[in-house]
Amino acid sequence: MLLEANNITFRYTEKSPLILRDVSINVAEGDRIGIVGPSGYGKSTLAKILAGYEKPTSGTVTLDGAPLPMKSFCPVQMIYQHPELAVNSRWKMAKTLNECWHPDDFFLEKMGIEKEWLKRWPSELSGGELQRFCIARALAPETKFLICDEISTMLDVITQAQVWNILLDTAKERNMGMVIITHNLALAKRVCTKIVKAQEL
Amino acid sequence: MKENILKIEDLVVAFSMYKSGTFKKEKLEVIHSLSLDVDAGEIVAVVGSSGSGKSILASAVLNLLPGNAVTGGKITYKGKEITKERQKELFGKEIAFIPQSVDYLDPLMKVGKQVQGVFGTDERRKELFSKYRLEEDTKNKYPFQLSGGMARRVLITGAVMGKPDLIIADEPTPGLDLEMAKETLDHLRSFADNGAAVLLITHDIDLALNVADRVAVFYAGTIVEVAPKSDFLAGKDALRHPYSKAFIDALPQNGFKPIPGSQPYAGSLPKGCLFLDRCPYKDDACTAEQAEREIRSGKVRCAHAS
Numbered sequence: 231m232l233l234e235a236n237n238i239t240f241r242y243t244e245k246s247p248l249i250l251r252d253v254s255i256n257v258a259e260g261d262r263i264g265i266v267g268p269s270g271y272g273k274s275t276l277a278k279i280l281a282g283y284e285k286p287t288s289g290t291v292t293l294d295g296a297p298l299p300m301k302s303f304c305p306v307q308m309i310y311q312h313p314e315l316a317v318n319s320r321w322k323m324a325k326t327l328n329e330c331w332h333p334d335d336f337f338l339e340k341m342g343i344e345k346e347w348l349k350r351w352p353s354e355l356s357g358g359e360l361q362r363f364c365i366a367r368a369l370a371p372e373t374k375f376l377i378c379d380e381i382s383t384m385l386d387v388i389t390q391a392q393v394w395n396i397l398l399d400t401a402k403e404r405n406m407g408m409v410i411i412t413h414n415l416a417l418a419k420r421v422c423t424k425i426v427k428a429q430e431l
Numbered sequence: 432m433k434e435n436i437l438k439i440e441d442l443v444v445a446f447s448m449y450k451s452g453t454f455k456k457e458k459l460e461v462i463h464s465l466s467l468d469v470d471a472g473e474i475v476a477v478v479g480s481s482g483s484g485k486s487i488l489a490s491a492v493l494n495l496l497p498g499n500a501v502t503g504g505k506i507t508y509k510g511k512e513i514t515k516e517r518q519k520e521l522f523g524k525e526i527a528f529i530p531q532s533v534d535y536l537d538p539l540m541k542v543g544k545q546v547q548g549v550f551g552t553d554e555r556r557k558e559l560f561s562k563y564r565l566e567e568d569t570k571n572k573y574p575f576q577l578s579g580g581m582a583r584r585v586l587i588t589g590a591v592m593g594k595p596d597l598i599i600a601d602e603p604t605p606g607l608d609l610e611m612a613k614e615t616l617d618h619l620r621s622f623a624d625n626g627a628a629v630l631l632i633t634h635d636i637d638l639a640l641n642v643a644d645r646v647a648v649f650y651a652g653t654i655v656e657v658a659p660k661s662d663f664l665a666g667k668d669a670l671r672h673p674y675s676k677a678f679i680d681a682l683p684q685n686g687f688k689p690i691p692g693s694q695p696y697a698g699s700l701p702k703g704c705l706f707l708d709r710c711p712y713k714d715d716a717c718t719a720e721q722a723e724r725e726i727r728s729g730k731v732r733c734a735h736a737s
Binding site for chain 2: 267268269270342356357358359383384385386387388389390391392394395413414415416417419420421
């Protein structure tokens, strides 16, 4: 499968400045593309466009030549920087986790999610613990591409290494394509197959 | 011998809260017998996992803890204990706080007025704005109009308005890109070079190592190791505690190897060493309480450290 963004241009309103100008990027199965660079270059905006959460002002995002499905499960899934904002604070964790698929016990153990956490509210878990739920939720069997927007900046280094090792194992096992946005060049070098600078997009 | 600015001895912080489903209260101890000192001209970085109580340490020094907190131990500033009366004299003048985010500013007050505060002067504000490359018209903006980097510089100007001798910075770098994060830390370094003492709370150990003189590693509510920066730069063999070693090993530029498990919850801590469940070297000696020992010009809480 091939995820393609062709000549993407984006601005929030007609008066606001251009955030992305004529950006094209291709992600094939098994690719892990890192996007690094300073804030303000539209990295996160591009992530949202690739995952279908924002519509580009001009240009297209296609999956194997067809537009992203809007009415069924989207094979392109996104994980955000702030897990506490990506879960419903009025749902217990079990409901959030099973939102689109039902991970089995083996999978949960691999992700380091403890059974007891399923009964808790989001406010009763730390950022690292919540992020594991967000990752597990996005890793449905139908997921073919994963967009990761700064998913480990708020984690301490040990949790960061834990989370990335799980993600990389799964990505290799399923031959998923990934787009990884980060400020940390050392991390990008470690996990990506190719690194792109945001300034050169 | 440099002048000692901040000394924390055997600090204990506990929160009293209701047991779920009953009207009985219980105490949850989140910081246990913690000792740390910061001298003039020195940056001490406090690193550790999220939820280990780093920010509570800052709140304890600044007396910002919520009403249900119970504290024990002693915190002294320049050799004298910080009492209620001294707080008024010190906070905002000699002791300054750089908070995590603009959320700590008043959203309805213009930035210039907030930075100047009660004790500052307009001249000093102008001087600081030009020093930190903030345009003069920034003073008429509201906090929501600032970008991440500007907000950070505004918070710093606010903190150094009164030429403080002690600066406590709580996670000043997340969300900033590398350039800006480095710049922020360089500002802290220049305060220290001018004789101030800086307590830098962060989880970004590689950045902290650029500027800090000593590093204290926090785990589950206490400091497991204090070591000079050179030991961290030398790699894991120069470090004393297995948790600090694991920390270094997990960095992407090193092994990127995580250790399994997670930090114990404050309500159900193991007896003896707090790191017991995850430590690869554990044996019978670890089940006893771990006292702080001095080894090779650093301090460590581990029976096996050498």
